[in-house]
Amino acid sequence: MTAQDGPDTREDHRTAHGAGGAARGPSGATSLRTLSRAMALGLLRDRAAVFFMLLFPLMFLVLFGALVKDSGASESEIVQVGDVAVLDELPDERRAELRGVLEVEKTDGSEEALDEALEDVRKGDVDAVVFQRADEVELRFSAADSVRAGTVRSLVDSIVQQANQAATGQPPAHTLAAQQVEDESIKPIQYLTPGLLGWAVAMGAVFGPAFNLVAWRKKRILRRLWLAPVDASSVIGARVGVNVVLALTQLAIFLGVATLPYYGLRLTGDWWLSVPLVLAGTLAFMSLGLLAGAWAKTEEAANGLAQMIVLPMAFLSGAFFPLDGAPQWLRTVSEFLPLTYLNDSMMGVLSRGESWGDVLPVIGGLLLFGAVFTTIAWRVFRWDDA
């Protein structure tokens, strides 16, 4: 084909050797960069993988976040049929206080409107109906949900009492200063964000290396790399690098979405500690992925094994829902899962103001877990099917 240009190439070759045979071969950094790029391109071009690792967990956050958004302290809805003096003459200042707590929908005072409103109460569409007969303010509510019934009763009662008190023309003798201590309790988004993020990170870190190892072994890339002047540390480093970038992308996207006003996650002081936590978590879960990839012979087996690791771990670690009400033995199992600690710590730094002192033991534990399982994976590892 090109026998005539042979001598030139040969000459070139000699020169390369003349410059010192030992100088040939790339630095570790070049190999690392090259392999990282090859892996990243391979991953990015696998649309299904990108979907499952980035968009799928995000979909859960977007959907669950929207579903549970209002499930905490929600406002009471009442229908006002006709004129009710205490409500109609409510001072603006008081009206502003009630915003977000009590919503009043006013209809005309006909009998049909009253019947219709009572029907709505029966069906649970609204919490109560209020109307006025002479000086009597009448409230009709359903006892089906005792909490809502109690709330709406006390709200309307307080409005009536205040109106009575105002009618006396005297300043109130006693006042109650009450404030909800909402931020101490865990809002669903504060719980969902670290839980789903932990699950996403675990999924990326287990599936990625597992598939990668099996595919590269099956396609004999591992063999080919063994026969190239490349260190094993470059191959492993490239995989770790790709997973770390993936995990940090997941973190950025999750925090970006969760802190949108619509979802309302508020980050507290040391939230950036989530970065080292996610990194340590990635390394811990990658060790499980490496083990799955080292053990499995086919992609199907790797997939099954990775699912078997990630899904039960996600449920048992409380990534999707709290385990407060779970039986003791389940909570004991949960205490052995790295994801439990990652989730808990992530929630701590993201919204409960935890700091280094709380996070360092968890980071240490995750790294230790990773070290132990990487060692096991190393022992199980075969670079060849045979």
Place this chain on the structure above:
Amino acid sequence: MTTDAAITVEGLRQRYGDVQAVDGVSFEVSHGEFYGILGPNGAGKTTTLEIVEGLRRPDEGRATLLGKPSWPRDKKLLARIGVQLQASSFFERLTAREQIHTFAELYGISRKRADAMLERVGLTDKADVRQDKLSGGQEQRLSIACALVHDPELVFLDEPTTGLDPQARRNLWDLLRGIQAEGRTVVLTTHYMDEAETLCDRVAVMDHGRILRVGPPAELIGELGAASLEDVFLQLTGREYRE
């Protein structure tokens, strides 16, 4: 041991459980020689080649490439040898150009040289095609280009023409002759006797983990009074079915 031998193999033995896959293999390949290893399936060719390349550590014996032992792994030695493995060992979802650039960089070779190699195997117009969309022949040529990108002195090719049509095979033969003409040492395994006959200076016929006969194809044909290398092969290894 002669000093000008590119490959010296002495007394290799390898056992897998009950099977003695390689049972005392010794041979030598001179610099610039085109050497073929022939044998039916299960004869021990692949294991022998893997040990010689340095993929495996033999139970006994040693293989020396360019004066250096192939085991334990020696990166300096690996930079001087090129390997084309059976079946295509490519990175997933990369184009032909990205594949060869990746391999080039792993050997510290410039992208320009890699592009020249792609040109040499006639794949410049397929450079942006993903490797899994290439035809069998194109894939083999890319695989050989990746094995040669760092200008190795010693090249191992494991069944490079398996599954190709006659045009693609002839095409590849020209390429392989060109590689040898540049002064490289080439070791080839194949099932095609015509291929071994046209390309190889010497062939070794293996069976049951042993080398039965070594020599230039024409000499073996003459010695055994056979009509072709294929007859030599069948005379030496028998006609019964192999696994």
